[in-house]
Amino acid sequence: MKHSEKAEIFNKDEAKVNWHDKALWYVREKRDNSAHKVQGWEYLRELGSGIKANVLSNLDEYLIQFESNAKKNGIHVHWASNAEEHNEIVNSILVKHDAKKVVKSKSMLTEECHLNPYLEKKGIEVIDTDLGERIVQLAKEPPSHIVLPAIHKTKEEVDVLFQEHLGTKPSQGNPEYLVSEARKHLRNKFLKADVAITGVNFAVADTGGVVVCTNEGNADMGVHLAKAHIACMGIEKIIPQEKHLGVFLRLLARSATGQPITTYSSHFNKAEEGKEMHIIIVDNGRTEQLSREDFRASLHCIRCGACMNTCPIYRRSGGHSYDYTIPGPIGSILSPGKDLKKHSSLPFASTLCGSCSNVCPVKINIHEQLYKWRQVIVKEEKQPVIKKAVLKTAGVVLSKPGLYDFAGKSARFALKNFPKFMIYNKLNAWGKARDLPEVKNDNFDEWFKKRNKDG
Amino acid sequence: MKKTKVGLFIPCYINQLYPQVAIATLELLEKLNVDVYYPQGQTCCGQPLGNSGYEEDSKGACNLFVENFKEYDYIVGPSGSCIYHVKHHFDILEQTPEVIKVRNNAYELCEFLVKILGVTDLGASFPHKVGLHKSCHGLRGLKLGSCSEVMGPHFSTEEDLLNNVKGLELMSLNRKDECCGFGGTFSVFEEAISVKMGKDRIQDHLDSDVEVITGADHSCLMHLEGLINRNKQPLKVMHIAEILNSSL
Amino acid sequence: MNGLKKEIKMGREAILESIKKNKPELLTVPEIKKEIFAEDINVKEVFKDNIVLVGGRIKEINIETIDAEIKESYAKAKRIVSTSSKTTLGTVSVSKDTDPHTLEDIDLAIVEGELGVSENGAIWVTADTSIVRALPFITNDLVIILDKEKICLHMLEAYDIISNRDRNFGVFISGPSKTADIEQCLVVGAHGAMSLTVFLV
Numbered sequence: 001m002k003h004s005e006k007a008e009i010f011n012k013d014e015a016k017v018n019w020h021d022k023a024l025w026y027v028r029e030k031r032d033n034s035a036h037k038v039q040g041w042e043y044l045r046e047l048g049s050g051i052k053a054n055v056l057s058n059l060d061e062y063l064i065q066f067e068s069n070a071k072k073n074g075i076h077v078h079w080a081s082n083a084e085e086h087n088e089i090v091n092s093i094l095v096k097h098d099a100k101k102v103v104k105s106k107s108m109l110t111e112e113c114h115l116n117p118y119l120e121k122k123g124i125e126v127i128d129t130d131l132g133e134r135i136v137q138l139a140k141e142p143p144s145h146i147v148l149p150a151i152h153k154t155k156e157e158v159d160v161l162f163q164e165h166l167g168t169k170p171s172q173g174n175p176e177y178l179v180s181e182a183r184k185h186l187r188n189k190f191l192k193a194d195v196a197i198t199g200v201n202f203a204v205a206d207t208g209g210v211v212v213c214t215n216e217g218n219a220d221m222g223v224h225l226a227k228a229h230i231a232c233m234g235i236e237k238i239i240p241q242e243k244h245l246g247v248f249l250r251l252l253a254r255s256a257t258g259q260p261i262t263t264y265s266s267h268f269n270k271a272e273e274g275k276e277m278h279i280i281i282v283d284n285g286r287t288e289q290l291s292r293e294d295f296r297a298s299l300h301c302i303r304c305g306a307c308m309n310t311c312p313i314y315r316r317s318g319g320h321s322y323d324y325t326i327p328g329p330i331g332s333i334l335s336p337g338k339d340l341k342k343h344s345s346l347p348f349a350s351t352l353c354g355s356c357s358n359v360c361p362v363k364i365n366i367h368e369q370l371y372k373w374r375q376v377i378v379k380e381e382k383q384p385v386i387k388k389a390v391l392k393t394a395g396v397v398l399s400k401p402g403l404y405d406f407a408g409k410s411a412r413f414a415l416k417n418f419p420k421f422m423i424y425n426k427l428n429a430w431g432k433a434r435d436l437p438e439v440k441n442d443n444f445d446e447w448f449k450k451r452n453k454d455g
Numbered sequence: 456m457k458k459t460k461v462g463l464f465i466p467c468y469i470n471q472l473y474p475q476v477a478i479a480t481l482e483l484l485e486k487l488n489v490d491v492y493y494p495q496g497q498t499c500c501g502q503p504l505g506n507s508g509y510e511e512d513s514k515g516a517c518n519l520f521v522e523n524f525k526e527y528d529y530i531v532g533p534s535g536s537c538i539y540h541v542k543h544h545f546d547i548l549e550q551t552p553e554v555i556k557v558r559n560n561a562y563e564l565c566e567f568l569v570k571i572l573g574v575t576d577l578g579a580s581f582p583h584k585v586g587l588h589k590s591c592h593g594l595r596g597l598k599l600g601s602c603s604e605v606m607g608p609h610f611s612t613e614e615d616l617l618n619n620v621k622g623l624e625l626m627s628l629n630r631k632d633e634c635c636g637f638g639g640t641f642s643v644f645e646e647a648i649s650v651k652m653g654k655d656r657i658q659d660h661l662d663s664d665v666e667v668i669t670g671a672d673h674s675c676l677m678h679l680e681g682l683i684n685r686n687k688q689p690l691k692v693m694h695i696a697e698i699l700n701s702s703l
Numbered sequence: 704m705n706g707l708k709k710e711i712k713m714g715r716e717a718i719l720e721s722i723k724k725n726k727p728e729l730l731t732v733p734e735i736k737k738e739i740f741a742e743d744i745n746v747k748e749v750f751k752d753n754i755v756l757v758g759g760r761i762k763e764i765n766i767e768t769i770d771a772e773i774k775e776s777y778a779k780a781k782r783i784v785s786t787s788s789k790t791t792l793g794t795v796s797v798s799k800d801t802d803p804h805t806l807e808d809i810d811l812a813i814v815e816g817e818l819g820v821s822e823n824g825a826i827w828v829t830a831d832t833s834i835v836r837a838l839p840f841i842t843n844d845l846v847i848i849l850d851k852e853k854i855c856l857h858m859l860e861a862y863d864i865i866s867n868r869d870r871n872f873g874v875f876i877s878g879p880s881k882t883a884d885i886e887q888c889l890v891v892g893a894h895g896a897m898s899l900t901v902f903l904v
Contacts, residue, residue, distance in 0.1 A: 151887070187807075266874045
């Protein structure tokens, strides 16, 4: 289904759209306030962007350096070209540890690789431990936002879900009560887990360590209790030196939620004695995106979600309308690289207002890339016949003043003289909720000619 | 001294549907001691095609634009979004000296008045409560003002002009620079979201006691006006050129 | 297992080969001009404000009174783990060999922080000072004792200061565990410590 169709369905419940819009706008405002407090914020963004650009231009060397430093610290490093390889590697580690219970902290990469269903089929219990992720896992839905996975759910909906799955009492959606029940439920899971899986926010080439950021402490609860830690990262998570964390940790949480930093920024450099640490480095289409000059910078992304919070379309259509692991503006420039046909409507789900590019902490030119994807899609994907015919004809008309003059006049004639029912028919998407402009007697050309004659 | 030669660019939809905006623009420029010419045979900057992915098919329109305007010192139009397209998306043409000249010298009306002519007071009078809709291509594209997302000092070309209009009360909005949802063909291909965004923008103006919504991009205003008229809301829309040219 | 190993190796070479083929020309790493971030502020006072902003409590005290202060703040705590020699309140002792699962019902953990960061109220805590890595997370409540002289302006300075360390595990902790995943309502106490009190000494 196209984005516009899913968005239209989401818009059937206007009160919910208003709520969704306001909740995310509030996060955007918190981001603004937080950024205002940082001396040199725009310079910080420039640094973030510059460091990431350097990383992409030297990515192979950094990965080799990272691997070598990680190995020196006893970390097992694995490489996966695609999702299947990634999942197989995870499974092989679980088999080695005879692991039946896994706790996972938030990782968009494992979502992208569909790790949960893969492991569940093998009889392994996989529990998402980030509260928002646990909520959508119980609801059997994908996350609708990369930082706020359950932002599409009201507290009443969570209440019902918890009653059903965790046996909680009805609380009319009392957040404190629901969180305390989730804490108990998940604590039990942490204590019984064999292996913990986490994502990676940053992987440092010159130390071989990784950094994971959470507010809840779920990554740490998982890792420090389990026998083994598997950290899954896309190749683009590399940064050159540890000091560069000073740039990215200043940007990340402020952009994401407006906090000055996440509650926990955990630096894993070595496994605890008697335990194992594994890192899986995953490509899964990223090197292909690296080859596309116009879209390469999309790999700068540090997954803060700021572009979603600011996007007026995302706020009013919900994350599920994008039908991709990463929704919103950044998802709309990443997804066509993965499957152009399936995601061809996403670059059009934007007014190109540019707010996403302005909030992006690593200065990805998101709206310009959306424009560029449109050009690619029109060339490579079959377009609706009417849309194509209309726009192709327009191209010819607009290049010929005579034809244009004629077309302009006939359109005006139609607007002026056809009865309303003919203009406001079902095919007229403009007229469904909007009036058409009133037509004045002369167009400007005619007025100008008359004035010059009179003058 | 030779007077500055300005080529007046009137976007296609303004020419056909909003001649009063074009007239106000022309009259404003004529007041300001520049030589204004209105080249015949103008059509469109090609933006609707480019934004829909049909950039290749817009080359004819783009070349015609350059042909029409290559001889002027400045090209001035009452539409931030069209000017943005000329400045940023005419990179699909071969960059001949003419193309480069046209791209460098194309200005949105407000920017031309303030930056090039150095005028902010046009002697206008408009005793109404006005809400300014900052169109995205003007604001974020042409940088006519500071954006709420970007950290730095506040500035606004349109506010500078409106603050000098006698009797005009510029109302403060809750969301100062949110997109109205027009977005060219977005307005029809993503009809539901486009309409919702427009409704929300209008509500913000209503909540802020606005009588007249203005802006430097009439395409946004056309979308908002369509909603206002359909829903019979107590608001008027006027292009900023009309306000700056009024002497009530 | 052999088959898998082969594939993994292929993954590595294939990825590196593909990057080499597709990466742009080398761009330099930007130099960080720290002077742009310079601010003339009282780092200690801003640090205190930020601890409160992130949901923690902070008190500047005389080291002699630390036991009394902790007792006052956490009167009901019975099972207390302290890895700091500055207090005598510990009732459960831990070592590097302690199974973290046994700390499941700890009421209070007292650890020393090594460095505070003014801009965000974060405190650097390492495995060296917390002995058991899980301790600051699994405890119900957390006390961090921090030397008031050890507060820096921002994260860039912080990384300079901790650059020469034994890298095993370290964490910046900024406030108690929290979540806003239910309707954006901020709830303190998700999985980690339900409260954080910082004593500046």
